[in-house]
Amino acid sequence: MxxxxxxxxxxxxxxxxxxxxxxxxxxxxxxxxxxxxxxxxxxxxxxxxxxxxxxxxxxxxxxxxxxxxxxxxxxxxxxxxxxxxxxxxxxxxxxxxxxxxxxxxxxxxxxxxxxxxxxxxxxxxxxxxxxxxxxxxxxxxxxxxxxxxxxxxxxxxxxxxxxxxxxxxxxxxxxxxxxxxxxxxxxxxxxxxxxxxxxxxxxxxxxxxxxxxxxxxxxxxxxxxxxxxxxxxxxxxxxxxxxxTPKRQTSRHEARYYTDTEIGRLLAHLPVLATPTHEFVTIEHEGTTRALQGLGDPQAARIWQLQALTGRRASEICMLDRQPLTMIFGDDQPAGEHDPDAYVARLQYQQTKVDDVDPTILATQDVVTIIEEQQAWLAEHRPEAAEGPYLFVQLRGNTRGLNPRSYRSYADALRRLSRAVTLTDDSGKPLVYTETHRLRHTRATRLLNDGVPVHVLQRYLGHRSPEMSMRYAQTLDSTAREAFLKHKQVGADGREINIAPLDLLELQQLDRRADRALPNGLCLLPPTKTCDKGNACLPCGSFATDASYLNEHKMQRERSAALIRVRQKQFEERHGTRMPDTNTWLQGRLRELASLDAIIVRLEANEAEQGSVKGAGTAGKTTALTLTDDPITRDAARQALTDRLNTDTRR
Structure with a gap:
């Protein structure tokens, strides 16, 4: 030419x-x-x-x-x-x-x-x-x-x-x-x-x-x-x-994230991108085995992995410095003693979207390992770029190795991978690698699930305002909402509540009506009404519960029966005669037992039909306090447990 x-x-x-x-x-x-x-x-x-x-x-x-x-x-x-x-x-x-x-x-x-x-x-x-x-x-x-x-x-x-x-x-x-x-x-x-x-x-x-x-x-x-x-x-x-002049509008798209199953599926097929084009790689995942020809782009595979591990934007990873790490523990840390989940280095990325933020985050050993692999790959395959300014370099038109990997070529590589592996997500829709910003949403959502405060998440993601970070909290709300709607609500007499699950969810407003959350269920009494029943929620027509509280109901049933036996014995010792069935206190407790029996029978029937499913936010629910080895903590826990048992006795 x-x-x-x-x-x-x-x-x-x-x-x-x-x-x-x-x-x-x-x-x-x-x-x-x-x-x-x-x-x-x-x-x-x-x-x-x-x-x-x-x-x-x-x-x-x-x-x-x-x-x-x-x-x-x-x-x-x-x-x-x-x-x-x-x-x-x-x-x-x-x-x-x-x-x-x-x-x-x-x-x-x-x-x-x-x-x-x-x-x-x-x-x-x-x-x-x-x-x-x-x-x-x-x-x-x-x-x-x-x-x-x-x-x-x-x-x-x-x-x-x-x-x-x-x-x-x-x-x-x-x-x-x-x-x-x-x-x-x-x-x-x-x-x-x-x-x-x-x-x-x-x-x-x-x-x-x-x-x-x-x-x-x-x-x-x-x-x-x-x-x-x-x-x-x-x-x-x-x-x-x-x-x-219309008001300024911003995108209202809901933050999307990958489930654990989808992430596992994507990671299992990622080696196809890093394998040389003249070789085949065997992928074993979810009981299936596939032999796929490699695409020969290990750089793109490492960029995708770093995005998944750090939640950074694609441009922030593509333009990483050749030496972006500052080790925290120093060079004298013994090899092989790092916790893979511990933060061992500080990673500096290229922040080009938001000004006045600190462009560094803590990095785990997995991140350090991937960066070291890329540095070794540069020294072997692109020696002209091994001393250049960037960790990931453009493959074409870059004879001196001075240009970073462009997002366009990175996206092209991920597009080829998506066509080669043809994956689907949990709902059967195509699962593609090019939606790299979902990795950022996934990382942010997991940090919130782990209890990271919003202001710490804001610093980690490089957001200027906490409102942007709160989008991921909204994602958690939608997740809890979907989990809640899977449960059937039943009333105090064991009958199913004749209210649409979505309407029931709106009625609860747990984040703004914490006074309506009960240890064994939820109170559906309107906010303008007051409850005159004390702790006796079981006979209340505004009480609802689901299968996630089944163990609590069984324990209450056992405690109530034991309490009846104790009071009957005390009555007989004091009056010399058996407590009559017409006793006002006994009638109230018998109604509670009947209500608990109806609830337990209906909830067990629901579990038999649908399988045991825990409600949103109940994964860490406990039914009793745990005594620890620390004397101060143990005494406080014992006192709390005593107060709780006394409350049950009074009930």
């Missing part, structure tokens, strides 16, 4: 020298790559009597544009913003962060039409990047939403003036039309209307563009060479009336 391209550009240079009448200084940057490709196709047809295949033509176009961009970026005196292609990999003069997660994204100003908008966007983004107002990721999104989307609207409407309209009503009418286009199916190639969040983003970006250009109208006119930009005024800072 280079030879083919070289013959074409040499022929064009000879033609230019001939027409110029002498030798002139020429550069590759002086030749439009499209014209070079056309000359190469003509040369190919002259030699072969036909045109090349589509694939060869596409490769030639890639070489021509790449050569033009490289020479134009490195060998010309024009400023970086004067070029129509902004590429961080080609031009080191473009402002950027030390670690840019989307450095592979290219801003193509040549695609923006009309011309007045292209030059305006060039001035806007060059200034905001230089002044550190926008990051590269932000500039790329603004170039798309303003340059491409609004540019298409301006072209379709025949707008030729940067000020759009002379009067405020006409200006707002034009942008109301633009908003209608954004919310119509013609705004996307798929034929489906743009989401409200995406449409509002386009609207906000256009407003930011015109506000900036209005505030810097004279400078914009001088930069672009178009004096019409100086005609912008205060009207362009309020393109939409206040009533037409």
């Amino acid at each position: 280079l030879t083919w391209w070289g013959r074409a550009i040499t022929a064009m240079a000879d033609q230019r020298v001939t027409f110029a009448g002498g030798v002139t200084n020429l550069s590759v940057a002086d030749f439009n790559p499209k014209l070079v490709v056309r000359e190469a196709l003509h040369e190919f047809w002259s030699r072969n009597g036909r045109y090349p295949s589509t694939g060869n033509t596409r490769n030639l176009e890639s070489v021509a544009h790449s050569m033009f961009e490289h020479v134009n970026a490195r060998c010309t005196d024009a400023p970086w913003w004067a070029r129509d292609t902004w590429n961080l990999r080609l031009d080191p003069r473009i402002p950027r962060r030390p670690n840019e997660p989307h450095a592979d994204r290219i801003i193509h100003l040549a695609r923006i039409e009309p011309n007045w908008l292209r030059e305006g966007v060039r001035y806007w983004l060059s200034q905001t990047l230089t002044l550190d107002m926008y990051t590269w990721t932000t500039a790329y999104a603004r170039a798309t939403n303003v340059g491409i989307r609004f540019g298409a609207f301006a072209e379709a409407r025949g707008i030729t003036h940067p000020a759009i309209a002379e009067t405020l009503p006409a200006l707002r009418a034009t942008f109301m039309d633009y908003l209608a286009v954004l919310r119509s199916p013609q705004s996307t190639r798929s034929g489906r209307a743009m989401t409200t969040i995406a449409a509002n983003a386009c609207k906000t970006h256009v407003q930011a563009f015109y506000t900036f250009m209005s505030d810097n109208a004279d400078a914009a006119a001088a930069f672009t060479g178009d004096p019409r930009w100086a005609e912008l005024n205060v009207n362009h800072t309020r393109l939409w009336a206040p009533g037409h």
Whole structure:
């Protein structure tokens, strides 16, 4: 391809020298790559009597544009913003962060039409990047939403003036039309209307563009060479009336996480990604054995593992430093004595989404082992990158090992793995590796399950506010809700409560009505009502319980029967006669025994039908206090146990 391209550009240079009448200084940057490709196709047809295949033509176009961009970026005196292609990999003069997660994204100003908008966007983004107002990721999104989307609207409407309209009503009418286009199916190639969040983003970006250009109208006119930009005024800072400005909306998607079964399934098939392509790997999982050909990308496999273990975002792992660990115990810690679940190092990641947070977390021995494996792999397979800045490196176009693994190539590797293993989740839906953010949700949910406070979780996840971390607490609420709805509620007489489980769950509101939670069930008395029954909840019609309290009911049944025998004996010793069945106290206790018998029979029948299932939040429920070896704790526990037995006796 280079030879083919070289013959074409040499022929064009000879033609230019001939027409110029002498030798002139020429550069590759002086030749439009499209014209070079056309000359190469003509040369190919002259030699072969036909045109090349589509694939060869596409490769030639890639070489021509790449050569033009490289020479134009490195060998010309024009400023970086004067070029129509902004590429961080080609031009080191473009402002950027030390670690840019989307450095592979290219801003193509040549695609923006009309011309007045292209030059305006060039001035806007060059200034905001230089002044550190926008990051590269932000500039790329603004170039798309303003340059491409609004540019298409301006072209379709025949707008030729940067000020759009002379009067405020006409200006707002034009942008109301633009908003209608954004919310119509013609705004996307798929034929489906743009989401409200995406449409509002386009609207906000256009407003930011015109506000900036209005505030810097004279400078914009001088930069672009178009004096019409100086005609912008205060009207362009309020393109939409206040009533037409929707409230800012954020995504309401519920945080999703993997179950233990799904994580096990994904981890069992992950070796397929790390195995070389010329080898097969045998996967044994859930009673099945599969032989699958390897995909030869151990880097991607380790990135996925680190995401699962640490809960970091994909970009934060892809851009890890080559030496990201600081050991806590020092080098003198004996080998092999680390607890795999203990924190042994501090991991520094690349935080590029949220400012003013500490980009370090504690790491376990598993994380340290994976990072050491990747460092050894770099030294063996990519020695040019072994001393580079990044732990995970791009595999192609990275001869010096200076570029980190891009998210795009990482996602492509996971997509190939998902197609190769074809897994399904617990509900039978496709289980794919590309949903890497679910690993972050899973890690956060498990930390909350382990009792980690929300403020500690906020620090671990790198969130700016606790509200973001509370999304995972909402996930736990939905999990408890699903578990609760699996149980049948029965009343004090053993009959099933004739209330829908979902309505019953709403009635309880355990987090706000803790006074309605009982040791053996739940009180369904409305909040405005008071209970005059004391501790005698069994005869109460507002009492409900389920199978998770079955052992408690059996123990209460035994204690109640024992209490009746003790009181009957005391009565006989005091009065010299047997306690009659009409005794008021005895009748109340007999009703309680009858209620307990009915409850136990019904709950045991439910368990026989559905199997023994514990209710939400009852995994750690105990029915008695445990005495410990510590004297102080033992005495306190014994006193609590005595108080509880005295309460049962009084009952």
